[in-house]
Amino acid sequence: MxxxxxxxxxxxxxxxxxxxxxxxxxxxxxxxxxxxxxxxxxxxxxxxxxxxxxASKEALLDGLVEAFFAEVNERLRTSAEQARADSGAAPVEPPWRAELRRIARAFACVVHAHPEILPVVATRPLAVPVARRPQPWLQLTEHMLSVLGRAGFDDPTVLTIYRTFAAWTLGCLLVDKRQVVDDSEEPDLMLRLGLHRLPAADYPRLRALVPRFSEYDDERELMAGLDSLLSRLPEAPLDAFYGGGAP
Amino acid sequence: MxxxxxxxxxxxxxxxxxxxxxxxxxxxxxxxxxxxxxxxxxxxxxxxxxxxxxASKEALLDGLVEAFFAEVNERLRTSAEQARADSGAAPVEPPWRAELRRIARAFACVVHAHPEILPVVATRPLAVPVARRPQPWLQLTEHMLSVLGRAGFDDPTVLTIYRTFAAWTLGCLLVDKRQVVDDSEEPDLMLRLGLHRLPAADYPRLRALVPRFSEYDDERELMAGLDSLLSRLPEAPLDAFYGGGAP
DNA sequence: CAATGGGGTTTACGACGTCTACTGCGTATG
DNA sequence: CATACGCAGTAGACGTCGTAAACCCCATTG
CATH class of the missing domain: 1.10.10.60 (Homeodomain-like)
Structure with a gap:
């Protein structure tokens, strides 16, 4: 009909x-x-x-992940020329670090555009083996591994950097997006956060600090943490060209 | 009947x-x-x-989170005296760092005991506001905040450390538990990983590195990353007592 | 013009979460 | 000692979900 x-x-x-x-x-x-x-x-x-x-609803969820990473890759592509334009100004850090930063930013950006998809992106890889991940994911991962390889890191170090990057980026975004507000209609801050539910005697510090959650600068901390994680690593042989790492 | x-x-x-x-x-x-x-x-x-x-199936999932953190707290309690026994031997690091390490270890331990619950623990907080989180979660968080407060950090720093810790620990465990094996019956390594699905021309580095995923030492990297993340922070006033931080 | 097959429909089934109404036991009360 | 109450679990039904099987229709091709 x-x-x-x-x-x-x-x-x-x-x-x-x-x-x-x-x-x-x-x-x-x-x-x-x-x-x-x-x-x-x-x-x-x-x-x-x-x-x-x-093939199934589960496969459809994997399709969401596919669409998600396709968008990340797309954003990376369109921001590539801009990065190239900037590269003349501040060549103080090795390109692999700049590239990881760029990827983290693109990832965060897409998460903010589609926050509801984050739980899927975070948990589906727990169920689908590497070789069956959606193509955009494979492409992005291959890209990262090859950038790190070209920087001169040996295989175990490449792997460590990759996993460190993935863990920190994902963890940060997951924590950033955690629900803190209880009743969004409520004008009073304490009530909006639902803090009247927390016995003051049992959770003094929680009550004191939860209202300050909104002061947190997500992207700043994402980048700062990435820097400290990467600074622990042995320098790549080629880093000497660029002044030996971050300033 | x-x-x-x-x-x-x-x-x-x-x-x-x-x-x-x-x-x-x-x-x-x-x-x-x-x-x-x-x-x-x-x-x-x-x-x-x-x-x-x-109250509902959703609430039952929150119940899983509750049970999870109850077990974390339990494990922390039983490992407390052991930590006290060790404290005389190596008092080189401030107690708040030792405590965070202990918590991370307990968390990882419970995840390994109940790996299937990890996706729930990772994503439920995206839906339930802070004040409605299960009691064991509130207790653990309050404990961490108070330990950091007693170490002399100001409020914004406490918050930064807490979120950094949560993000890194969660991200690490999520990445550690990602499925890499495709067909676990297959004796040949390449086939078991399903790498024959990856076109060699498109994903050379992926094919080369995926087989080395198993060499990774999860707990070591968890602790190492935690150290580098925390070393970035301003020292707490009281750290001077303990030799000024990590060795 | 008949055969083919891809794209979408129809119908149906079993499993799921949960609402409403109930039932019977244990306890407290007169 | 009888009775009313209420808690814990039951009974059955409803609407929605994912999806298997069979179908039908149209565009293409030989």
Whole structure:
């Protein structure tokens, strides 16, 4: 019946279109709203039609991760020339460090654009083995490994840097996005944070510090932490060219 | 009918019992197996009986987090006297650093005991506001904040250290537990990792490095990273007593 | 013009979370 | 000693979910 309503029913769907709709739905109404039926409705299609483009709902979640990293890669590409323009001004740090910083920033940026996807990005790799990760993830990882390799690090060190980077970036964003506000309608700060629920005798420091959570500068701390983590490492042979590391 | 079979049907359940059964079920068969019906069956009870002890399935997930941190706290308590015994031997580092290290170790330990719960612990705080977090989480956080406060740090610094610690610890464990093996039945290493799926031309470094993932020493890197993150911070006034920080 | 097959539909099934109504035991009360 | 109460668990039903199987229709191709 629906096929009569819409004469151009052929080729309405495609994997990119499905993934884009999924991301949009999750952005708009949260992860819990992502349902095969709901997503199909958004696309003006019967639920089973989606199964031509995704093997299962689990695979659809992996599709979210795919879309996420595709966007990270995209952002990296578009910010590449700008980075090249800046490179003449401050060549004090080795390019591999600048590149890691750039990637961390792009990652953070995409997380802020799609905060609801973060839990999926954080936890899906726990279930899907490396070789089955979505292509954009593989590309980004390959890129990082090759940048570090070209900087002259040996294999174990490359691995350490990569994992350190991934852990810190992911952990930071996860902690940044933790819910602190309780009742967002409430005008009074203490009540908005729900602190009246915390017995003052048991949690004095918590009550004192939670209101200051908003003062925290996420991106600054992300970068600062990255710096201290990387400064522990043995210098790459080629770093000497650039003044021997961060200022 | 079931009440005739079991004469002592009263008081079979309790919140701790329900949570323990949930943890056991998740440990045994994974998160996806955690179903109200299945959990009820494990407890020899009708599904709706669970709702006396948990408001919803979402609340049950928060219950998993509660059980998780209760176990962390428990492990901290039992390892306390051992730490006190060691303290005479190597008093070179300030107690707040030793305490953070101890907490990280306990956390990692519980994650290894219940790896399937990690995704819940990592992502639930994204949905539940601070003041509504389970009591064991509140206790642990209060403990950390108070230890840091007693060390002489001012409030913003306490917050920075706390968040840095949380981000790094969580990120590390998340990255450590990522699935790398594809087909665990396969004897050949390359095939077991599923690397034949990766086009050699596109992902040379990935193919070269993935086999070395197993060489990584998780706990060592966790502690090492923690050290470099904390060494960036301004020293606490009281650190002078202990030789001015880490060796 | 008949055969092919890809893209989307229809229908159906079982499992899930949870609402409402209930039932029977243990206890406290008169 | 009888009775009313309320807590803990049961019974059954409802709506929604993911998805398997069979189908149908249209565009292409020989």
């Amino acid at each position: 629906a096929q009569r309503d819409n004469p151009a029913r052929r080729g309405r769907l495609s994997r990119p279109r499905v993934l884009a709709a999924a991301v949009a739905l999750v952005d708009r109404e949260g992860l819990a709203a992502l349902t095969m039926r709901r997503l199909a409705a958004d696309l003006g299609v019967e639920p089973m039609a989606l199964y031509r483009y995704t | 079931a009440q005739r079979d079991n004469p002592a049907r009263r008081g079979r359940l309790s919140r701790p019992r329900v949570l323990a059964a949930a943890v056991a079920l998740v440990d045994r068969e994974g998160l996806a197996a955690l179903t109200m019906r299945r959990l009820a069956a494990d407890l020899g009870v009708e599904p709706m009986a669970l709702y006396r002890y948990t």
